[in-house]
Every structure is written in structure tokens, then in C-alpha cells.
Amino acid sequence: MAAMVQNGGRLETAAPAAIELRGISKAFGSVQANRDIDLRVERGTIHGIIGENGAGKSTLMSILYGFYKPDAGQILVGGRPLTITDSQTAIRAGIGMVFQHFKLVQNFTVLENIILGAEDGRLLRPSLSKARGVLRQLAKDYELNVDPDEVVENLSVGHQQRVEILKALYRQADILILDEPTGVLTPAEADHLFRILEGLRAEGKTIILITHKLREIMEITDTVSVMRRGEMVASVRTAETSPEQLAELMVGRKVLLNVQKAPAAPGQPVLEIRNLRMVDATGVERLRGIDLDIRAGEILGIAGVSGNGQTQLLEILGGYPEKGSTVTGEVRVNGTPLPLSGSACNAAERRRQNIGHIPEDRQVEGLIMDFAAWENVAFGYHDAPEYGRGALMDRDAIRRDAEGKIQRFDVRPPSCDLAARNFSGGNQQKIVVAREIERNPDLLLIGQPTRGVDIGAIEFIHKRIVELRDAGKAILLVSVELDEIMSLSDRIAVMFDGRIMGERLPGATTTGELGLLMAGVDAASTPQTQDLSREV
Amino acid sequence: MTRMPKWADVILTPLISLVLAMAISALVILAIGESPTVALTTMIDGALGSSYGWGFTLYYATNFIFTGLAVMVAYHASLFNIGGEGQAAMGGLGVALVLLSLPLPHWALALPVAMIGAALFGAAWALIPAWLQAKRGSHIVITTIMFNFIAAAALNYVLVNLMRPVGSMDPASARFPDATHLPKLSDMALALGFEWGKNTPVNISFFVAVIACVLVWLLIWRSRLGFEIRAFGKSEPAALYAGINPVRITVIAMLISGGLAGLMAINNVMGEAERLVLNAVEGAGFIGIAVALMGRNHPVGVFLAALLFGFLYQGGGELALWTSIPRELIVVIQALVILFTGALDNMVRMPLERMFLAMRKKGA
Known part of the structure; x- marks a missing residue:
């Protein structure tokens, strides 16, 4: 392991690093969030920071952005020591941050959001027209196309993220920190983001990418630093490592990345959904005729970008459809029709029917x-x-x-x-999973079982879900993580815009095909290829 | 993040708040040219220095226990019931109607029947705001405060036009039958062979209030319903997920809350005045908010805070009687205590928390 620590090999070069941290420590009460962290990020590279939840990645980045004051240690930006007392100092030093949860004013236009806090004077007009010019240039340079006059709440999540990146670039950021940027994106949107990041790197910008997805680290970063329990355990060149090795570094022990499971032996149908429709309180049809079957001893995975009706489906099956909504159709569990409205439709009644539910947001x-x-x-x-x-x-x-x-x-x-x-997060989720699985439900509804959960706990939770399946129970799994869907499901249904776009068998499909279905394109039924890059 | 020890949270914080409130009160008393030490000794002597003083202090505290518990129960369902005043007033009407219309031969029978009347009327008065909140989303703070005014006006009408005995000039009901007279604590002391609290209004309702504290504790922390109330109060989406019906919990919590506020009437209406008079509640409904806040929404805290406010009420009365400090200043002192223990709670809590964290770090 010593050979991989940053001083080994060619990692250290003569030019000053874009960012260098020396001996950064930070404690919250009795919790040591960061302990003696050293980090060197070279100019013009994409540097990944990976670690389990609670490993201290976000704390470290918050220190860099001036949200927290470190207890000890030194920060060097471009080779010069800098005391970052607040985000204004960080911005002036050329550091920009794209948060996991966007910090945009929803009812402002893109342009207004971009100049917010960076206005040139008391009057808005000159700032706005200047920003318009800068934006046009940025869009040309980096494929960062967004309509400057569109109101932010009308933008897709991927476009909102672009606004965040543009905000940082408008403030002349040289160093861009992205915190879990792909969590909310479709695979195609994520690919586009990576192209943008590569373009930025080509222009000499430095990018720090915080993520827990090994695939992204392998795909796009030049170097990667691994954090575990507040410490920086390794910094390695991405080309010289493997996902297995990174996972082991993160967790501190060997981890099985793929779920081990025997082929399913499906029995009698447990859940039957026929033509399920739901219109929400504002009159928008969220579910547009869902037909699904799940048999005993089978995991049906529902893939899809969040916001395509998965939440509504889980809530209806869980017994609490959104207030003011109208639900029609038929749902049977073990042959008994479930009430879809009225006072008999509640979560307590569903539990009495032996339906367990691990909700999307614990x-x-x-x-x-x-x-x-x-x-x-x-x-x-x-x-x-x-x-x-x-x-x-x-x-x-x-x-x-x-x-x-x-x-x-x-x-x-x-x-x-x-x-x-x-x-x-992982232990919170284990409490929920323990509660629901140990009741031995006939049907288990699962939403995002491993969102924000560390790798060690993911492995454990996956194992328990497969065990429940092997005990002959029916499982409905909703997840935005394609890898999870691919490795856990016995059958995969893709949801888009309140419909089931298609069903596939995990052995007979690819993430590429599922990605297209998630974007609403059925490659099997529409032979002509669609220009997806325009979509995203 | 690590928290400070429980004793500091529950005892030290309100104590420091109280000392701060007293210090500022002392400055105000100094500013009008009076002596704060004389004022303090007068209050303590008057409220706690004799069994007579205790008798009044406990009488007021009984009122505040009921209204404090009322606020507390609603608070656990995340409902801010400002309507204790109106609910307690309606409880008084319930007591009066029951005692004046039913021939009850003995107080031991009259008390439970009056309690039912008081609780029912108080609960009924809380039901409409609860229903509006649960079904229509009308904010309970707004509706309950409006219902206070409606209760006051309605009671005014009922007393003047319907319940006033023929020929009486006083806007009050007739006296309750003698048989329904509740035993005073002074009577009970005499029966046990010693003299205590002669001519004070504190009566058997005080014990009812103490029992109510125990029952509320059981309800909130030991019962399934309390579990649902607390869960709903912490997170409505989680409650829905768990099969807890928000409408049901909102209505039930407010019914219990209103019932508790209404129960206050067995103390002030049945135990003391023995007839229904105008403005019988005298602001106890609002004091209940401060009591619940200061008592950290726990029955033990409510009990202690109610004692404190009983002391302030009685001591304040003595202050007006024996010194030239105007009565209004007592209201100022009470307001300062409410301000510091309730609204400015975090002002004391935050630095205290930081101090404990720093100490712990040094110790580690």
C-alpha cells in the first residue's frame, strides 16, 4: 500500500498543485470527521474523491469552500497558503462548488440565478447583459447549452446542474468541486456531464469529483483519493487501480461487488396490477395504465429516472396515495383486491395484508x-x-x-x-430493512434500498433481499441505480412518464438498452435511431 | 452532534433563564426607584412564607397544570393550541350547566360528573379548530385564538341573558348547590388534626391535577396512541407511511388538549367561585403556553413550571398589596419570565451547549 501513497511515482511534479491540503483535521464534538488529511490535486486533472458515507468527504470539501474552519492544517491554492474563512474567499481564489442539492432560486430565470450574488452594481440590467454574453461564450466552449431566459423550475435536473456549473464558471472558477453529481441524472445525462467535464479539463480547469460510484471514478478521473473514517487512506492513479481494489480501500476489507444469487424459482402470482392509473391533485396523470405481475420467489426491478411515477406506484401499493389524487385500476395481492381509495386504503391495513415496505426516503x-x-x-x-x-x-x-x-x-x-x-445512513437503512424483512412479508415493496448507503451495508442489504426471495416471497424493487437493478432483479421493467416502457431479462439486456428505455425510447419498436444528444 | 447532559438541558437551562429574567426585572424595579431585594422578599414571603401563601400559590398552580398539560399534549402532535383560554372558559360553562341542572347529592359524585362536563365542553370547543386543521388546513394557531374571542363573547351572552338569576345585577350564574362544595385542602388538614392554609381556595382539584400529570405521562410515553401522536408530531409523511391517520390524530390530540384545558374549571369555577362568573379563566390559558414551554413538554416539567407561575401570580399580588410597585410591573416580571424561558430559550441553550462540548473535549 505504501507504494500507492501519493509521494510514490510520478504524482509529485514540480509545478504547484491546484490545491494542496496539509494535515487538515476537523472534529465535531467527539466525532473526528477529518484526521490529518493530506491531498494534492494537480492542475488540469480530474481528481476523484471516493469513500463511504460518513468518511469525511463532504466535510473536507466544505472546509475547502469555507463552510467549516479546520481545527488544524494548511490549505495551499496554486502553491500559496490561503486561509479560507468563507465561501467568498474560496470563490475569489477560483474555487467553485456544485452541490448535490442545487442551490438555485426555482422561480428565477437562468440568467438571474447566474448573476445572483455576483451583480456588478445596483442596477441589474448591465449585469444581465454581461452575463448573457459570457454565457454564450461558455456554451460554445464547453457544450453547456441552457436557455438563459428559461425559469429554473421548468428545467430538467440535468439542465439545472448545468446552471450550477455555469454559475461557478461565471465566477471564474478554475477549480470545480462536484459533490455526487450523477445521483439525479439518467445515464445519458451523466455521459453528457462527463463530456462537459472533459472539455473543462482540456481548457486547463481542475475538477474534483466526489462520488461513491466506482464506475464513474474508473471512467473519468485521472487520479483518485480514497477516504475511510476521516482519513485519507490512499491516492492512486486511476489507470493503475481497479474497482475491487478501491472498494477494499474504502471499506477496509474485501467486498463482493456482485450479488451472488441462484436463478429464481417463481411460483404463484402474488402481486397483480391491471391498468393502474393515478391523477394527482393538480390534474396531472402520474400513472398512465400500469400492468405488472410479480410471482412468489421473484424480484421485479423497476428501473427509471426518478420522477417518472415510481414514487406514486410505491405510495399506492403502500396504502397512502398522494392527498387529493384519484387512483383507478385493479391491484390484487394473493388474489385479494386492494382498496385504492377511501378509509380502507391505508398503510396499517396493507401491513395487515402482509405487505412490507422499505420506503424510498428513510x-x-x-x-x-x-x-x-x-x-x-x-x-x-x-x-x-x-x-x-x-x-x-x-x-x-x-x-x-x-x-x-x-x-x-x-x-x-x-x-x-x-x-x-x-x-x-447505512445503519439507519439497516434498521428499516430489519423491521420490514423480519416480518416475513408475502410482498415486499422496496424503494431505493441503498441510496446513501455505504458499500459494506449495500452488500449486506442485497444479500438479505435475495434471501427473502429465496424464501418464496415476492419483491418489487424500485431503484435509480441501474447497477443495482441489473444485479438484483430477476426481471426488469422500465418506467418512463408513468408507463412501463418495456420488460427485459437482466441476462438479455444491456445498460445501454435500459438507458434508452429510461429516456422513453424503445429501440426494439422504433428502428430509426434517435438523436439522444439533443434530448439531454 | 453530541448533546449536553440531560440534567443541564432540563434543569440548568430554565434555571439560568429564570435568573436572567429576575436580573432584568430587578433592573426595572431599580429604574422606578424601588428596591429589588424588598420586592423579592415580599414575593417569597407572600407566596411561600406561610401556609396561607402556599394555599394561593397551589391554587393558581392547579389552573396552570391543567392548561400547561393541554398545550403539551397538542404540542406533541405538533399542534400549537393557543385556545386554552377559550376551552377553559367553555369548561366552566360545562361545569355550571351540570351542577345547576343535575341534582347531585354529594361532592364525591358531583366531582366526576362535573369533570365530564368540563372536559366535554373544553374538548368540543377544540374540536372545530381541530377539524378545520385536519380537513381544510386552516392553521390551528389562527383558529384557536379566534375561538378564544368567540368563547368570551358567547359566555358573556349566556351569563347576561340566559344564566343570570332573575333580579340579579351581576353577570354571573346562580350559586351551585351546597352539596357540590369541593373539600378545600384546609378542610382536609383540619380533618387530619392540624391547621393549614386557612381561607385559601386550594382544593381537592390540586390532586386531580397531579393525577392528570401521571395520566398524561402514561398517554404520551407509554401508550400506543401516544406513540402515534408523537410520531405524527415529528413527521407527517412518516406517519402516513406507518398507517397513522393524520385526521384522526389531529382530532384526538386536540380533543384531549381541549378536555384538559376544560378540566381547569373544576378548580376555579367549582372549587373556588362556586358559580360561573365573567372572565373566570383570568389568562390561565395563555400562561399554560409558557408553562408547557418552560416545562419542556413533559408532565414533571409542567408541574414544576406551574408551581413557579403560581408563585409569580401569588407573589405578584402580594407585591401590589404591600409595596408601591404598581400592579402593571408584576405583569412585566411575568412577561420577562415567559420571554426568557420560552422565546429566548435558545439564547441560553446554545452557549451552554457549546460550553459542555468544550468541557467534554478537554476531558477526552
């Missing part, structure tokens, strides 16, 4: 963040007879049950009394 839906772990283990099942007598809850019984689940699912720290908020 922090907003799946857990009460201020509740202790043991209370969260009972959450949703708090009416269960084994959890109490009559109106009162039996705390001891729930705690015993919770302790068992926490132990079997290796939740860390193994503490019943810790509030859900104080667990890492």
Missing part, C-alpha cells in the same frame, strides 16, 4: 429521526399484539425484539437507545 418516511432505535423498530407495527397489552405498549418486549434485530442486522453502534438521527 429519513422522511421510514424512520422518526428523533425516536430511539427500539421505537423505530416498532414503527408501523406499534399496534402489533406482541408489542403491548391493550392501549399500552410493552417497552420491554419491543426492546428485546429490537435488540435481536439490531444484532442480526449488525447495526452499528448496537444501541437500542440511540436516536435514529445519530446512526449513519
Whole structure:
């Protein structure tokens, strides 16, 4: 490993690095988020920073952008020491940041967003026309096309991200930090983003890419630094490493990247959906006639860019369709029709039908963040007879049950009394997964099971899902991670704009084909090739 | 992030807030040329220095326990019930109607029946805002505060036009039958063979209030319904996911809240005045908000905070009686306590939290 540390080989060159960090440490209370970090990012390169959730990547970048003050250490920008006290200092030093959650004013135009905070004077007009000129030039140089007069909320997610990049470039950023930039993009949009980044690199810009996706690191970066538990454990040239090695560095042990599973042995149909339609409160049709079947002992994966009706589908099956919406069609579970509206359509009733649900957003839906772990283990099942007598809850019984689940699912720290908020993302998810899977549901609805979950926990959660399938249960898996869909599913259905675009078998399709379906193009039924680059 | 120890959160923070409020009150008293030490000793003597003072302090505290618990229960469902004043007033009407219309032979029977009347009327008065919130999204703060005015006006009409005995000039109901007279704590002390709190209004309702604290604790932290109320209060989307019906929880939490506020009437209307008078609640509904805030929405905290506000009420009365400090200044002092313990809570909490973190780091 010593050979891979940054001082080995050609990593150190004579020219001053774009950014150099020396001995950066930062603690929050008793948590050491960054410990003695050294990092050297060469000018004109794409440098990946990879690490599990909570490894300290975001803290480090926040220090670089002036959001946090480091407890110790030095930052050099272009070879000169710099004390970054706030984001204004960082911007003046040529550092630009594209956040995971965009910081755009939704009802402003692109142009207004770009000059926001960088106006030249009290009057807006001169700034706006100057920005228009700069924008035109940037669009030409880097394929960064956005309509400057469009209101941001009308833009697709990929275009909103471009506005964020343009904002940074408009402020003359030389060093661009992107925090998990592809989380919200389709594969095609992600490809386009990478082309933009390559263009920026060709112009001599330096790019720091924070991600947890190994594939992206391998695809686009020149060098990669790995963080684990607040420390920088390695900096290597991408060409000289492999995904397996990076995964091992991140987790600190060997990780199986691919799910090991036997072929499915599907039995009787468990879930039957016929012509399911949903019109939301504003009159928009979100589901436009869904037909799906899932058999016992089968995982059906639903691929798609988020926002194409997957959330609505999960909510309806979970018993809580959006307020004010109208749902029609037929859904049967084990032959029994599920109520789709009215007071009988609620999540408690669904649980009584033995339908489990791991929701898309554990922090907003799946857990009460201020509740202790043991209370969260009972959450949703708090009416269960084994959890109490009559109106009162039996705390001891729930705690015993919770302790068992926490132990079997290796939740860390193994503490019943810790509030859900104080667990890492992966361990929070394990609490939800333990709660739902150990009830042994006939049908398990799963939304984004591993979003924001570290690699070690992903492996564990995938294994448990496959075990449930092997126990003869039906599983509906919704995920925006194509890799996850490909490796877990026995069948894949692609959702686009409230419809099922098509069904494929994971062995007989490619991410390319699924990507097209996710963008609404059925290559099998439309022989003429479509110009996708115009789409995205 | 690591938090400070619980005792600092629950005891130290309100204590420091209280000391700050007292310090500023002292400055205000100094500014009008009076002595803060005399003022403080007068208040303490008057409220806690004798069983007579305690009798009044506990009487006021009983009111504040009920209204504080009312605010607290709603708060756990993330509902800010500002309507305790109106709900307690309606509770008074419920008590009066029950006691004046039913022939109840003994207080032991009259008390539970009056409690039902008080709770039902208080709950009913909270039901309409709850329903509007749950079904229509009308903000409960706005509706409950409007319902306070409606309650005051309605009671005014009822007392003047319907309940006033023929020939009486007083806008008040007739006296309740003697049989429904609640035992005072002074009577109970006498029965046990000693003299305590002679001529003070504190009565058996105080014990009802203490029992209410225990029951509310059981409800919120030990029952399935309390689990649902707290879960709903923390996150509505999560509640939906878990099969908790938001309409049901909103309505139930407000019914319990309104019922508790209404129950206050067994103390002030049945236990003390023994008839329904105008403005019987005297602002206790609003004090309940401060009590719940300061008590950190826990029954034990509510109990202690209610005692404190009982002391301020009684001590303030004594201050007006024995010194030349005007009555208005007592309101200023009470307001300062509310301001510091409620609204400016974070002003004390944040530096304290930082201090504890720094200490812990040094220790580690």
C-alpha cells in the first residue's frame, strides 16, 4: 500500500498543485470527521474523491469552500497558503462548488440565478447583459447549452446542474468541486456531464469529483483519493487501480461487488396490477395504465429516472396515495383486491395484508429521526399484539425484539437507545430493512434500498433481499441505480412518464438498452435511431 | 452532534433563564426607584412564607397544570393550541350547566360528573379548530385564538341573558348547590388534626391535577396512541407511511388538549367561585403556553413550571398589596419570565451547549 501513497511515482511534479491540503483535521464534538488529511490535486486533472458515507468527504470539501474552519492544517491554492474563512474567499481564489442539492432560486430565470450574488452594481440590467454574453461564450466552449431566459423550475435536473456549473464558471472558477453529481441524472445525462467535464479539463480547469460510484471514478478521473473514517487512506492513479481494489480501500476489507444469487424459482402470482392509473391533485396523470405481475420467489426491478411515477406506484401499493389524487385500476395481492381509495386504503391495513415496505426516503418516511432505535423498530407495527397489552405498549418486549434485530442486522453502534438521527445512513437503512424483512412479508415493496448507503451495508442489504426471495416471497424493487437493478432483479421493467416502457431479462439486456428505455425510447419498436444528444 | 447532559438541558437551562429574567426585572424595579431585594422578599414571603401563601400559590398552580398539560399534549402532535383560554372558559360553562341542572347529592359524585362536563365542553370547543386543521388546513394557531374571542363573547351572552338569576345585577350564574362544595385542602388538614392554609381556595382539584400529570405521562410515553401522536408530531409523511391517520390524530390530540384545558374549571369555577362568573379563566390559558414551554413538554416539567407561575401570580399580588410597585410591573416580571424561558430559550441553550462540548473535549 505504501507504494500507492501519493509521494510514490510520478504524482509529485514540480509545478504547484491546484490545491494542496496539509494535515487538515476537523472534529465535531467527539466525532473526528477529518484526521490529518493530506491531498494534492494537480492542475488540469480530474481528481476523484471516493469513500463511504460518513468518511469525511463532504466535510473536507466544505472546509475547502469555507463552510467549516479546520481545527488544524494548511490549505495551499496554486502553491500559496490561503486561509479560507468563507465561501467568498474560496470563490475569489477560483474555487467553485456544485452541490448535490442545487442551490438555485426555482422561480428565477437562468440568467438571474447566474448573476445572483455576483451583480456588478445596483442596477441589474448591465449585469444581465454581461452575463448573457459570457454565457454564450461558455456554451460554445464547453457544450453547456441552457436557455438563459428559461425559469429554473421548468428545467430538467440535468439542465439545472448545468446552471450550477455555469454559475461557478461565471465566477471564474478554475477549480470545480462536484459533490455526487450523477445521483439525479439518467445515464445519458451523466455521459453528457462527463463530456462537459472533459472539455473543462482540456481548457486547463481542475475538477474534483466526489462520488461513491466506482464506475464513474474508473471512467473519468485521472487520479483518485480514497477516504475511510476521516482519513485519507490512499491516492492512486486511476489507470493503475481497479474497482475491487478501491472498494477494499474504502471499506477496509474485501467486498463482493456482485450479488451472488441462484436463478429464481417463481411460483404463484402474488402481486397483480391491471391498468393502474393515478391523477394527482393538480390534474396531472402520474400513472398512465400500469400492468405488472410479480410471482412468489421473484424480484421485479423497476428501473427509471426518478420522477417518472415510481414514487406514486410505491405510495399506492403502500396504502397512502398522494392527498387529493384519484387512483383507478385493479391491484390484487394473493388474489385479494386492494382498496385504492377511501378509509380502507391505508398503510396499517396493507401491513395487515402482509405487505412490507422499505420506503424510498428513510429519513422522511421510514424512520422518526428523533425516536430511539427500539421505537423505530416498532414503527408501523406499534399496534402489533406482541408489542403491548391493550392501549399500552410493552417497552420491554419491543426492546428485546429490537435488540435481536439490531444484532442480526449488525447495526452499528448496537444501541437500542440511540436516536435514529445519530446512526449513519447505512445503519439507519439497516434498521428499516430489519423491521420490514423480519416480518416475513408475502410482498415486499422496496424503494431505493441503498441510496446513501455505504458499500459494506449495500452488500449486506442485497444479500438479505435475495434471501427473502429465496424464501418464496415476492419483491418489487424500485431503484435509480441501474447497477443495482441489473444485479438484483430477476426481471426488469422500465418506467418512463408513468408507463412501463418495456420488460427485459437482466441476462438479455444491456445498460445501454435500459438507458434508452429510461429516456422513453424503445429501440426494439422504433428502428430509426434517435438523436439522444439533443434530448439531454 | 453530541448533546449536553440531560440534567443541564432540563434543569440548568430554565434555571439560568429564570435568573436572567429576575436580573432584568430587578433592573426595572431599580429604574422606578424601588428596591429589588424588598420586592423579592415580599414575593417569597407572600407566596411561600406561610401556609396561607402556599394555599394561593397551589391554587393558581392547579389552573396552570391543567392548561400547561393541554398545550403539551397538542404540542406533541405538533399542534400549537393557543385556545386554552377559550376551552377553559367553555369548561366552566360545562361545569355550571351540570351542577345547576343535575341534582347531585354529594361532592364525591358531583366531582366526576362535573369533570365530564368540563372536559366535554373544553374538548368540543377544540374540536372545530381541530377539524378545520385536519380537513381544510386552516392553521390551528389562527383558529384557536379566534375561538378564544368567540368563547368570551358567547359566555358573556349566556351569563347576561340566559344564566343570570332573575333580579340579579351581576353577570354571573346562580350559586351551585351546597352539596357540590369541593373539600378545600384546609378542610382536609383540619380533618387530619392540624391547621393549614386557612381561607385559601386550594382544593381537592390540586390532586386531580397531579393525577392528570401521571395520566398524561402514561398517554404520551407509554401508550400506543401516544406513540402515534408523537410520531405524527415529528413527521407527517412518516406517519402516513406507518398507517397513522393524520385526521384522526389531529382530532384526538386536540380533543384531549381541549378536555384538559376544560378540566381547569373544576378548580376555579367549582372549587373556588362556586358559580360561573365573567372572565373566570383570568389568562390561565395563555400562561399554560409558557408553562408547557418552560416545562419542556413533559408532565414533571409542567408541574414544576406551574408551581413557579403560581408563585409569580401569588407573589405578584402580594407585591401590589404591600409595596408601591404598581400592579402593571408584576405583569412585566411575568412577561420577562415567559420571554426568557420560552422565546429566548435558545439564547441560553446554545452557549451552554457549546460550553459542555468544550468541557467534554478537554476531558477526552
